[in-house]
Amino acid sequence: MDVQPRRNTTQKRVILHSVEQLGCHPTAVQIYNAVREMLPRTSLSTVYRNLGILVDQGRIKAVKGTGSEIHYDHNTGEHNHIECTICGRVCDVHVNPVNIETLNPETVSNFIVLEVHMNIIGICPECAEH
Amino acid sequence: MDVQPRRNTTQKRVILHSVEQLGCHPTAVQIYNAVREMLPRTSLSTVYRNLGILVDQGRIKAVKGTGSEIHYDHNTGEHNHIECTICGRVCDVHVNPVNIETLNPETVSNFIVLEVHMNIIGICPECAEH
DNA sequence: ATTCGTAATAAGAACTATTCCTATTATAAA
DNA sequence: TTTATAATAGGAATAGTTCTTATTACGAAT
The missing domain is CATH 1.10.10.10 (Winged helix-like DNA-binding domain superfamily/Winged helix DNA-binding domain)
Structure with a gap:
């Protein structure tokens, strides 16, 4: 420490x-x-x-x-990631962050919520056009 | 196949x-x-x-x-997970699913979005009370 | 500038989680 | 039953990462 x-x-x-x-x-x-x-x-x-x-x-x-x-x-700011299922590339994505305050404690099994990560899976523009 | x-x-x-x-x-x-x-x-x-x-x-x-x-x-339905940073346990969580339609293509780097996974990190009730 | 203690390094062994290989076993179709 | 072969046990192989150790080099104090 x-x-x-x-x-x-x-x-x-x-x-x-x-x-x-x-x-x-x-x-x-x-x-x-x-x-x-x-x-x-x-x-x-x-x-x-x-x-x-x-x-x-x-x-x-x-x-x-x-x-x-x-x-x-190297981007240490708050953001999420999207990954291409075809080429495996991982890119930054700026989606409205989930507001932790809005998560009902009941729905999160009474955990103390620290972070919410959103991982999006998709197909990148390059791979989309074959 | x-x-x-x-x-x-x-x-x-x-x-x-x-x-x-x-x-x-x-x-x-x-x-x-x-x-x-x-x-x-x-x-x-x-x-x-x-x-x-x-x-x-x-x-x-x-x-x-x-x-x-x-x-x-074994739960194959649509749901997300919350993981305890202390004991490592992974539990099911039912958060309103992110509607893929609402994601602006620009914000997702023009990917074709297939799936959105939400991973929540927190502290479980047992670990919270030492 | 030179010395010197030790943090950082190169090289490769060890480790961990998973996948692969092969001789043997056992399922289920005939 | 017999038989073809899918599935198994056991262990080797692999991939990604971490650890070990003798050596190097940073930078603080001469």
Whole structure:
């Protein structure tokens, strides 16, 4: 729970930069490939460790789609995601957020509601036109 | 894409029965443990294979939470899920479904919207009272 | 600038959840 | 019954992620 000292390493900077550059919610391996174009000796575990640190620091978000890989999102603001069933791409979506206050406690099994995530599944424009 | 003949085996019946009995969205391993109390020689791969068949047949649903395991749900009707951040339990929730028609195509990046899933994160009543 | 403690790294082993493989078993049709 | 083959048990293989350890390099204090 206490904050460790953090060094500002080249790898960390390039990893964050790659998440931002790749844009559309890359996976760890996609980030790894991008990073290795600039720093060819970077290891996958370094990518995973730094992604974990960046998530802990709230500088990026980890996003789960329908697949088994974790996607990383540099957009830390409130938004939802839409995933293409065909190509697997994950995009940002701005739907009116569900107001937690409006959820009747009875309907949510008397849980204390913390977050409401909306995941939309669909077909992206590119895949829609074959 | 053609339908294979399916045999009605004891294992398949006990696996479906366990998903129903365990109720609150068990994982494959939880189902495996329950099944082995009745059929001690059942293997984990048999559990996975039959869960896959049951999902394909629409008799149960596969549900992903925040964790890495897949949960199985005998409630095949339209509903959403709420997950406790503390104990990890996944429960059914009946929130007014999001009407796909009301989603502005612009706001959903011009995707063809197929499904809208709402995942709620919270604290369950048991965990709330320490 | 140089030294030095230690955070971060590279490389790969280990782990976890799931899927696949294969010889054997058992269902149900003939 | 017999028989063809779907389903099984057991375990190997895979995929994605996390962990381990000797080595490297950041940056604070000389």
